[in-house]
Structures are given as C-alpha cells and as structure tokens.
Amino acid sequence: MNVELSVVMPCLNEAETLAICIKKAQGFFERKNIVGEVIIADNGSTDGSQQIAKDLNATVINVPQKGYGSALRGGIEAANGKYIIMGDADDSYDFENLMPYIMKLREGYDLVMGNRFKGGIKKGAMPFLHKYLGNPVLSFIGRLFFKSKIGDFHCGLRGFSKEAFYKMELKTTGMEFASEMIVKASLKNLKIAEVPTILSPDGRSRPPHLNTWRDGWRHLRFLVLYSPNWLFMVPGLLLMLFGLITSAFLIMGPVSVGNVNFDVHTLLFTSGFILIGFQFILFYGLTKVFTVENELLPKSKKYDRLFKFINLEKGLITGFVLVIVGIVLSFLAYSDWQATGYGNIESTAILRRVIPAITLMLLGVQIILFSLFFSILGLKK
Structure with a gap:
C-alpha cells in the first residue's frame, strides 16, 4: 500500500526517549488506520539510538552532514509518505495526537504548523527566555518581514506534503531550518495553516542540543538576510x-x-x-x-x-x-x-x-x- 504519512525525527543520541516517540507514532498509525512509517534521521549517534529504532521497525537514515537541518532534510528526502510530519525525538511533542495535522493536510494545505502558545506549554517545558523573549520576538519579526500569520515560528512539530517540501527548496543546515521553511513557504505563496499543539517537558536527563543565544542569533540572522x-x-x-x-x-x-x-x-x-x-x-x-x-x-x-x-x-x-x-x-x-x-x-x-x-x-x-x-x-x- 502507498504510504500516506511519514513521521521524521532527527536523532543525535536520543536513546532515553527515542523508543517512546516511535511507539507513540506507530500507535497513532494503528488507531487511525493510517498507512505510515517512522523515519529516524540519525546524525551520528553513539548511544545505540540506531539499534533501538531498528528493533522497533523504524527506518534509520544515516545523515553524515552535521546539523538539525541536514538531519531533517536527509530523513525527509528518504521518506515515502505523501505527507511528512517532523518532530523532535525528546518526547516533548505528542506523536499520538497528529490528527489535526493530517486533517489540514488532507484539506490541501501545504504546510501545517503547530502553535505551542495556543495549545499549551506545560510547566518546565520551555525556558523563560524562550517563552517570553526569544520565540515571541523572532515570531513577530517573521510575521512583519514576510507577511506571515504564523504565531509560533519555531514549533518543532509541523507537517507538510512531500511536494511542498521540494517546492520550498530548503538550503540551511542548522536550527534556522525551522525558520527557512516558513519563510520559503510564505514567499512561494504556499497554503499554510496552524493548529494548537501541547509542549511537554523534555524527557531526557541531559541538556538539549539547542543553544539559546547561538541558535537564536542564527534564526535572527536568517530572517534579516532573507529580507x-x-x-x-x-x-x-x-x-x-x-x-x-x-x-x-x-x-x-x-x-x-x-x-x-x-x-x-x-x-x-x-x-x-x-x-x-x-x-x-x-x-x-x-x-x-x-x-x-x-x-x-x-x-x-x-x-x-x-x-x-x-x-x-x-x-x-x-x-x-x-x-x-x-x-x-x-x-x-x-x-x-x-x-x-x-x-x-x-x-x-x-x-x-x-x-x-x-x-x-x-x-x-x-x-x-x-x-x-x-x-x-x-x-x-
């Protein structure tokens, strides 16, 4: 059968939370009768993440070029689904509740963004600076510069059609990949929708890969240079x-x-x-x-x-x-x-x-x- 949905997760040493994320996505496929697959875009894990994914029948794509954007692009290009939903493998997003994304994609939207500020941010899920300064300011700049109505530019859970992905012609390799996707979709007049999304605390015991100031600057630099x-x-x-x-x-x-x-x-x-x-x-x-x-x-x-x-x-x-x-x-x-x-x-x-x-x-x-x-x-x- 043709694969309708591919769930793509970038992975770099996510052994603590990878299994639960894969199981949630697979459980969603089963409950909603969706022909789907889980793609793990591994960016050089050394903690056994690849084997965990294989044991759960997920497809592992090894992406040698470092970077969040590189990993996602490698996983998306290898995906077989008509629709793609990308999300972090740290158990902060609920892969059991993807139906709002699927419904919008089936309606013909090219890009469906999650909005954590509308869906809810659980206690401890987002650092104070990200919640009250970084995300609001960068999202405001993005809306101003590119006439976009997206309220949460940096939500990591988002869906799009494979066709729309190739139309966007994404180039960046780092965290600014998230901003580039919205910018390119807006500039190319693709149909964009937004759905409420709940953000939960990171399930890992180690610090996240995200660097507040460095990655915030990369997002800001990208928005400015592209305008x-x-x-x-x-x-x-x-x-x-x-x-x-x-x-x-x-x-x-x-x-x-x-x-x-x-x-x-x-x-x-x-x-x-x-x-x-x-x-x-x-x-x-x-x-x-x-x-x-x-x-x-x-x-x-x-x-x-x-x-x-x-x-x-x-x-x-x-x-x-x-x-x-x-x-x-x-x-x-x-x-x-x-x-x-x-x-x-x-x-x-x-x-x-x-x-x-x-x-x-x-x-x-x-x-x-x-x-x-x-x-x-x-x-x-």
Whole structure:
C-alpha cells in the first residue's frame, strides 16, 4: 500500500526517549488506520539510538552532514509518505495526537504548523527566555518581514506534503531550518495553516542540543538576510530622505532651532546621510540579484521589472551626469575661492557649493560602479 504519512525525527543520541516517540507514532498509525512509517534521521549517534529504532521497525537514515537541518532534510528526502510530519525525538511533542495535522493536510494545505502558545506549554517545558523573549520576538519579526500569520515560528512539530517540501527548496543546515521553511513557504505563496499543539517537558536527563543565544542569533540572522527590504531598503530610504530634506534647507542658508544654529558643518553630516542611505539601497539591489540568481529567494514579477527599470546604460548615463554636475559646482566654488586671492575661506557660501559638489560626484561614481556590478550579477538576464 502507498504510504500516506511519514513521521521524521532527527536523532543525535536520543536513546532515553527515542523508543517512546516511535511507539507513540506507530500507535497513532494503528488507531487511525493510517498507512505510515517512522523515519529516524540519525546524525551520528553513539548511544545505540540506531539499534533501538531498528528493533522497533523504524527506518534509520544515516545523515553524515552535521546539523538539525541536514538531519531533517536527509530523513525527509528518504521518506515515502505523501505527507511528512517532523518532530523532535525528546518526547516533548505528542506523536499520538497528529490528527489535526493530517486533517489540514488532507484539506490541501501545504504546510501545517503547530502553535505551542495556543495549545499549551506545560510547566518546565520551555525556558523563560524562550517563552517570553526569544520565540515571541523572532515570531513577530517573521510575521512583519514576510507577511506571515504564523504565531509560533519555531514549533518543532509541523507537517507538510512531500511536494511542498521540494517546492520550498530548503538550503540551511542548522536550527534556522525551522525558520527557512516558513519563510520559503510564505514567499512561494504556499497554503499554510496552524493548529494548537501541547509542549511537554523534555524527557531526557541531559541538556538539549539547542543553544539559546547561538541558535537564536542564527534564526535572527536568517530572517534579516532573507529580507533585504528591511535590512537595506527601508533604512536606506529613511536615511536618504532625511539627508536630502535637511541638506536642501542647509544649502539655502543656516537653520536655527531655538538657540542652536545649524550651518555648513551640519551639512557635512546630512550629506553623509545621503551617501550612507544610498549605499544601503545599492546593497539592496545587489543582494536581491544575488539571492534570486542563486535560487535563495523566488523570482517575482517585480524582479523582472527591476531589470527593465535599471540597466547598465541608464546607470552609466545617470552616474556621469551627476559627476559632471559635481565638477561644474566645483569649478564655481574654485572661481569664488580665486576671487578671494586663494586665501582662507571664511565665507560659508563656497562650502555650500563644495559639499554638494563632492556629494554628487561620489553618488555618480557609486551609481556607475553599481551599474557595472549589477549587470555582471544579472548576466543571465
């Protein structure tokens, strides 16, 4: 008979709790008349976990590449089921109560996430920092960056179809594999559902593999790097907008706020904001091209329009125009300095030409270099 459900458990020295997890999953198959299999994705156990799994007729897949994500990917790829449910082998998740996941998958959902905050977190099941800081903050960032409605980004018990797994094209090898799955599913517009899940205390006597700060940072880093809009575009636009507005006022003359007088010295800083903001925006463009061309992010209609709007020729023309304007302003400033007999520049009017001139020339050179590199990255286009 065709296997409908594969329960995949990553394993690294889980001898204390592995047997009970396998038995719970197999018991679920029997009670609900589901044709299923248990896949143990072993990541190099040395405590006899492999033999325990074999004695219980579970399929053991040896995954040599270290990491939570590597182990799961190896087990999922070897699974025969139409649907996959992955969960930790530490007895913190109830493999006897998987029917809510199956029902959603049968309804046509591509990814079904557990939500421990809705289902219930038993006393001692989740560390204080994870419960009140790590999970809520990272889940909020994920919802904000990727317009996802998932309330618990890091629930380890989740189900998906084998077809959806290949659509997601997951790449990461560590704990951030959990975040990547939701991010890729959201970016590829897969159907996602959420079901309440109860989290119980870890059944092992040893400390968990999870490292609070290291793995939390890896999740955060992944979310940020996969959202170039928030990492580069948004702060870049804000800096440039602030720099342009304040520079425009300061070029016309000094600005006083109460007893504080802002003049050309402040203009230097506001011009710097323009350049820094523009650098952020350039990095957004380069990151976008790199991630799409290397299949790290899906290609969108906006991406194709990006190449129609930005190309080498337009970039070179714009860059050279800005450089020429900067040079013209520099000559005007030079003429003013010449009129003073090349003495000390006491008039701020000259600096009001010099600073914009340098800023424009730097922007022009940046645009020229960006256009060249942008075209190289997108050479396939």
